[in-house]
Amino acid sequence: MTGQRSDARRNYAHILAVAEAEVAAQGAQASLERIARVAGVGSATVRRHFPTRKALLDAVFKQRVHVLCERARTLQDEHDSRTALVEWLRELLAYSLAARGLADVLSYEPLQDEVTQDSCGAVIGAAGASLLSRAVDDRAVRADITVDDLLTLIVGIALATENYTDPKAQAERAFRIAVAGLDATGA
Incomplete structure (x- = not known):
């Protein structure tokens, strides 16, 4: 994350916060599309930060x-x-x-x-x-x-x-x- 623009770091933190809530509610199969929608970003933005479901869950x-x-x-x-x-x-x-x-x-x-x-x-x-x-x-x-x-x-x-x-x-x-x-x- 070092070297990223401040808006990219904010996006990452916001997506991660939304993902934490979604995983808590839905488990590991939480929808990446729903995470993107709730975070107010495109699914490509979620995938740029977390290229796989496992990467998202690890975070x-x-x-x-x-x-x-x-x-x-x-x-x-x-x-x-x-x-x-x-x-x-x-x-x-x-x-x-x-x-x-x-x-x-x-x-x-x-x-x-x-x-x-x-x-x-x-x-x-x-x-x-x-x-x-x-x-x-x-x-x-x-x-x-x-x-x-x-x-x-x-x-x-x-x-x-x-x-x-x-x-x-x-x-x-x-x-x-x-x-x-x-x-x-x-x-």
Whole structure:
């Protein structure tokens, strides 16, 4: 964004604010055309700032993802590495339920042509990998578990429970069942 004209920066900020509201209301499938219409710009302007839906969604979730990554760094110093990992995964799940669309963004990661080092999935993955590595080193978590496994688990729980009457309760139940399988002594 550096080097852009001030009107382009204002357009970007306004489009992003509208996109945040639309994604909160409609989830990851929020209409780019509606975002453009509500923002009072053409769809080409939206696409110039956000060439793909994933780029738009990454921008929408960037700040909260940053907070989750900072939280992972803080938890890295916890005495019990398994508890730290589980606590961070629980926070990631809670945010994925609260922020419609984040689970969809994280599930985009197999589309390698759109993955960049600063995409939400890559940044979340790196933060989780650090916590997981420490828990594996401490033999508190099974060594065959990868950060991709954990992200798939969180995304799956968030997407599978989002339409329940009480998604948080159902997600927490599924999470507790899944976490039991992380134990280093588990099969």
